[in-house]
Amino acid sequence: MTVGQPGRLGTLDAATAKWDEDAKRATATIFLCLDENAERCVEAIRNPVELWAKLKNLYERKGFSARFYLWQKLFTLQLADYRKPELKGNAMDLYLDAYRSHVQQLRSSGATVSNETEPSVLLNGLDKGYESFIVATTQAFRQTADDDIDIDRLVRQLRDEDRRRAASQTTKLGDANTGSALFSNTKRLPRPTCNYCDTEGHKQDNCWELHPEKRITDQRGTFKHWNGHANLAVSGDNICCGQRDLL
Secondary structure, eight states, X not given: OOTTHHHHHHHHHXXXXXXXXXXXXXXXXXXXXXXXXXHHHHTTOOOXXXXXXXXXXXXXXXXHHXXXXXXXXXXXXXXXXXXXXXXXXXXXXXXXXXXXXXXXXXXXXXXOOOTTHHHHHHHHTSOGGGHHHHHHHHHXXXXXXXXXXXXXXXXXXXXXXXXXXXXXXXXXXXXXXXXHHHHHHOOOOOOOBOTTTOOBTSOGGGOTTTOGGGOEEOTTSEEEEEOSSOEEEEETTTOOTTOTTOO
């Protein structure tokens, strides 16, 4: 035995002890994520590597049927599905996270997801309100080779567009509330009162009783009156200088 060997053995023992501690922690974390049925299938395994391999063998979808299922989930991805009130979080963030997860699962299964497919799926799943964004993006892609399409940049642009829309909606709501408050605080102007007949709704200069010549009769026998603000027509049977609806 050479000098210094005990020190190396001590280092190895410390590394082994740390690995054992990390392995126990990893195994415990995996078991916390399992339901009762899955836990019964692997309850005797304590090595995290062996545990993960067993779970993979039991539950991982394989072959064409698995890839078909994953492609189907990817192609039917819709932003609207993540606007449901029971879902917590930002709809766009949930949509993009689901997209990333589906693409990763497909690639793990051996499928090839091209640079042309990724943006097509993302844009196809957007709401109708994003039509202008889709047009602008597809026009920009016309000048770009398929291999040069930056999907990460498209994801960032979608997040920015979503934040812009949210801010715009908040501004509009605030303007609407401000307008309503101003309208509710606005006092209505008092209605004029005639000094001749003492009737509210017109002034003395436009009083039909004092100025009968201001009554203009058309071919239907309807009196028309101009009071300086609007043309009003009143049936001849109901006409009177005290008509309260006249302004």
